[in-house]
Amino acid sequence: MRGGLSKTLALVGAAGLLAVSACGNSDNSSGGDSSASKDVTVFTWWADGGEKAGLDGLVSVFGTECKDYKFVNSAVAGGAGSNAKQVLANDLQAGKPPSTFQAHAGAELKDYINAGQVDDVSQLYKDYGLDKAFPQNLIDNLTVDGKIYSIPANVHRANVVWANPTVLKKASLDATKAPASVDAWIADLTKLKAAGVAAPLAISKGFAQEMLVEAVLLAELGPDKFKGLWDGKTDWAGGDVTAALNKYKTLLTFTNTDREAIDWPDALGYVNTGKAGYTLMGDWVAAQQLADKVPDTAYTYWPAPGTSEAFQFLSDSFTLPTNGADPDGAKCWLKTVGSAEGQKAFNTKKGSIPARSDANPADYPKYQQSAMADWKKDKIVPSCAHGAACTLGQNNDILSAMSQFSGSPDVAKLQTALGAAMKTS
């Protein structure tokens, strides 16, 4: 009996070991499978709403253009991409990159470039004629040391204020025109508050606050000096920055007290329900309003006060990861992304505008038409909140400083923190 027990135990132990080694084997073989097939795994954080609809549009074009390949969705939902970026970082670290992944065009790509995780796609621009189809200033913004590492699917505008005309009427304000400057805006906000709107400027947590401070800096410094903040040509410690941050501090006093607890759709909700007069958010709001069935007479929009001549852009783009599973399939996806049909299928649904300058505005809804006209004539400046102007690390430090400021506003501290954030990588 005793011997029997020990034998059983030994068997159990051996079975445990076998199970462990079996796990290792199955993992290896699945890795081998995916490289042999013609699957193209596309990594995004577009999991629902207008973003998912846009992705589906791209996929249908991909299905007809690249018949040899099969689209494999590897989207990770949530957290405005922060969850996805963590998953992606792990996959890249483990040497198992997807065929192609989504990344904000501009400085945010630097993290991947510095880590040697993405390939130069400059040649594809020539092959697919994208060097002529995209506006030169966008290509300039994408170029790092003479090379381009991603192909943009769209262009979004960050510096847009969304307003509720009915609320503005309470204080006899003109809803059709943006206030000429930040000071004029503050004057309007004061009038609204006097007219009984407790928190006339709706704002949400994190990057929404960063977008507002960027819009104020852009208005006060002008496009050229604003651009300089991100490439080191403008001094963060300057007096003009101090003045702008003080105005941002004043703006915060007109905002909702639950700003740290809500997300941008909630802030937009405050505007739609008439609890607030304005909110500042990127133009994906247009797609959200469409999805929420808010009639376009119920809201209006203009560039953030004082920034009418600047188009603060951000762009979702796709990359070619180094040592990716199926580079030819990935290239076919990139071709789809850059093509006229691909951009139309994607952007009409996502609420953004095409990066190509040869698109026909008539194909697009009302908001996009106005944005496309601005994209052609305005000065293009990048946005840090969405990775065009700064790296993930810099953005992370800035977000932390913004949340600290929201709790206890100290302009000097914020200014030092912002300057210090840009010194990291």
Add this chain to the structure above:
Amino acid sequence: MHGRIRTWGPGALVLLPTVLLLGYFVYGLIAWSFNTSLTNRHTARKGPADYVGFENYGHLFGEDRFLNSLKNLGVLTVAFIVGTLIFGLLWALLLEKGVPGESIFRSIYLFPMAISMIASGVVWGWLLNPSQGADARGLNRLFEILHLNFLENPWWTAGSRWTTMASIALPAIWQLSGYIMALFLAGFRGIPPELREAARVDGASEFKLYRHVLFPQLSPIALSALIILGHMSLKLFDLIYAITGPNQFRTEVPAIYMWNTLLRSDQAKAAAIAIVLLAVVAVLVIPYIAYTVRQESEE
């Protein structure tokens, strides 16, 4: 010799998978993290990195953001442990005195533990809405309806470090008090009734009975509760992340800061934070393990 193997061989074989897995996935990776924390691996780029000694630790302890996260963690841990012990003990006392439908109450108190931290974090994120007065929502709305306006507050979004971190501790207290209650209740039930009877016969008042007879018997349980709560508080990540999101300076604790650092591929710094966190846990847990080992060997 052969006989010896027969005695300890099977046992060792059974333990072997655990030892191997634990050795690799826990201790091996701790060593690997420590090794990374001594290098200048600040990007995701592969290839050799240089050793810089304890430079990363030096930078960390000179950094406002990290010191702030450590202070937050300290306050959170104190608020969480004190709160949970008080509620757990209180509920255990109430149930121990005997109520009708005790099992129902037990389930109600224990139920929050069945909910994952991330899920309760999402709900508590709504409950702790900072709007007050006419706009109040969540708990503040409840206070508004009950005309307890003086209780309304901005929770974690404004005010001192103590109010901020105590608000964050609130959901954690709600979640774990039931567990601590179960621990204490088991402790109370484990005390032989003869002890109580003897004390009563000797004329001890109810207060003195608890003070001198029952509570001293519970001290080993209180110690385990302290350790369990302490190390849970140090690891707390999902709850805070769900309530406040990442990059929230006011509520950042080292675990969240580590995640943020890793997101930007600063591996050496993230590893250094992990090692500091491990050291803090060790300060709490090692004396406890030493204590239990000594107790067991005495028995």
